[in-house]
Amino acid sequence: MQQLINAILRYRNALIFAALLSISFILLNNKSDYHQTQLSQIELWFSGNIFQAQTNVKDYFSLQKDNLKLTQENTLLQQQLLQLRQPQQEPVEKLNFQVLQARVIKASFNQARNMLVLNKGAEDGVTPEMGIMSSEGIVGVTKTAVTHYSSGLSLLHKDLRINAKLKNTNAFGSLFWPGDKPNMMKLTDIATINSISIGDTIVTGGMSNYFPENIPIGKVFNFSILPSKRYYEIDVQLFHNFTTTGNVYLIKNPNKVEIESLN
DSSP states (O other), X not given: OHHHHHHHHHTHHHHHHHHHHHHHHHHHHHHOHHHHHHHHHHHHHHHHHHHHHHHHHHHHHHHHHHHHHHHXXXXXXXXXXXXXXSOTTSOGGGGOOEEEEEEEEEEOOSSSEEEEEESOOGGGTOXXXXXXXXXXXXXEEEEEEOSSOEEEEEEEETTOOXXXXXXXXXXXXXXXXXXXXXXXXXXXXXXXXXXOOTTXXXXXXXXXXXXXXXXEEEEEXXXXXXXXXXXXXXXXXXXXOGGGOOEEEEEEOTTHHHHHHHO
């Protein structure tokens, strides 16, 4: 108690000033509408800044929880989107694609055989030869999975070929990376009897073990007719930016075993 009294005596001038200032504000507030409005605006400014600071702190500590919720919602939406992209005549039981969210923790894009490392592994349900895609387009294929991590072949891997087609005509071909620019690939084996235009969309063909049908890949950037005059050579500009790879989705194709048996 004595310490409290000593503190009051030590700061009595400041306390008296604060009390008188408060009284003057109260009197001004009650005296006229003008002063009441001005004081209300000042009070709102101070309280608004305080509440905003509190909200910022609260939001910061809840980011991890919110991000987890968003990724779960996005994963579900991606799974539903895959269903919608498939031909409607397909039996429902064959469209039960499973989607797993993951994050790329290491990636290269300037090698001949670029690889990915993901933060999900066998314990999370990752197996070899699962398609990897982002919200923009396809990214690669899983190769190996250990308990908590997995590796994959990037789409920018010279040994990886993907079955792809022109969305407008359903003409199928083979998509591969020539080893040059990280945003450009080649599409071959498209017969010249099919019409093609700059800007046409390229999607997955659905005849590979990795991806279901109609997942976006890129668009026709340029094309030429090979000397045989039977096939096009098509430059495809990718939708996915491989220099900023982050969140991805892994696709478990329920038709994989059936497709492999036909091969």
